[in-house]
Amino acid sequence: MAVHNQDVAEAFDEMADLLAIQGENPFRIRAYQRAAQVVRTLPQEVSKFGSVQELDALPGIGADLAGKISELCRSGRLRALEKLRRQVPPGLRELLSLPGLGPVRVRALKAQLGIRGIDDLARALSSGRLAKVKGFGRGTESRLRTALGDKAARGPQRMPWPVAAEYAEPLRKYLQSITGVTRAEIAGSYRRGRDTVGDLDLLVCSKRGADAIKALGRYEDLRELSAAGTTKASGVLRNGLQVDIRVVPAESFGTALHYFTGSRDHNIRLRRRAQERGYKLNEYGLFRGKKRVAGATEEELFAALDLPWIAPELREDRGEIEAAERRALPALIELGDLKGDLHVHTDASDGREPLEKIAAAARTRHLRYVAITDHSKYLGVVRGLDAERLARQIDAIEALNERLDDLIVLKGAEVDILEDGALALPDSILRRLDVVVIAIHSQFGLSEAKQTTRVLRALDRPSVSILAHPTARLLGERPPVALNFERVLRAARERPCYLEINGQPQRLDLDDVNVKATREQGVLLSIASDAHSGAELAYVEHGIRQARRGWVTKGEVLNTRPLNELRTLLRKTML
């Protein structure tokens, strides 16, 4: 059984939680959390590292943790974790996820009431024993009661970024409209462009914080407002999304925006850098003694720390500060760099609009080319095209191209990868296409070995250009398929063929970490909308965000190329 980075990260996170419950040194706990984060977002598998010394060279990983990673990869076990699990009741860890319960209080519950898990806590609540524990009063009791009810009802859910946007933007506009508010921005993981968003962090610029927060309380989509002070408030929207708001004056807006954008690890690194240079950095400014030397904008903050401005999408402490220091930050791709879209459906398969409407929408978006890639006929996809219908569509596209002078419609298909790695359409018809996109739409649960073999076999077929939504995940619904991604990348580079970043809100596939791995292997990416209507061509925006989080520049993307260059690159894939 292969040990993946995710497994190592989870083991370290669990160790951190259990050590915290034991009351260990907070910095030791932090070291485990940091190591978990580093391993989780590493493009290469730690199990493939040649030696403990190589592991030791990773940031935040020293001799001890390198040894633990090595042990886990070799044996699939971690003795230190097993020992902790024997010492701490297994149910206690879950209690940490309840609001208001941290390690100290969880330990108190165990020590004073013998509580060993959520069920014990629920019983203690209903019998009124909880109030007897020092530090637990009426308020905590009622919060826990609500939280336990909520947890049973739904549990914590992160929202795909595009869904969160539908709530975030109207709220931002509302805040912006409040008297005295000169600026309102959405910060947090939303601004960093993460694929999913757990809560909304909004930053408001105003001299009168109390008024702004009072006005927030009147927002029609707000279900409740809690923790409302004069500069800070928390609330919950009617859809269950948690909202945190901070109000700062103009002279602090830049440092506050930076601080509330995060990530936490990025902030820690920057604060340490400030400290080393004799400053203090907090959300109100960068200070030398009492004197504020920066604060109004992010640019002046970075400049004061001898760094160029770092794009929010990069602020994950994955090497961006070092790259900034070397003046080697990537020039991130932008929406305007895209010249076409290589994955679009029409009503010939499961799209909602005919070919001509899609072409018209592509022209409105000033695309130079758009590939029509309707589904192949296969189980599960209704109205998929067989070879005969695809041949008719090819004719229709050629006829349409005769009438267009500012857009080229490329002939394509999204061909199913069958369980054994064969494709759902014969080579004879695929050879007539400009673009062959292949994808998994069934058999998601295969073992890693089988799934990888399946995909590699499909990539080896003549004519294949692009592997679409490579992990087939659906956010909140279906986990990524088990795939040896390094082998897929190697195959894609050698062949060559290309990997897609799919901009469908539920997919956002590849994710940021895999995107970064792909570019580091020199495999080109296709940023695609997978649109099923003209309006959905806009989904490439989501793909752009994913790409930027993966450090992608314009040159690393297939569909930033002019048509003649694109054709050359696609011909290379036609064995």
Next chain:
DNA sequence: GCCGTTTTCGGCCCGACTGTTTTCAGTCG
């Protein structure tokens, strides 16, 4: 547990809000 152009020991980001506090610890972001 990690880390080092002041350090191989002694530091480790910083502030707001809550609850139960009589001066602050715990939690959260």
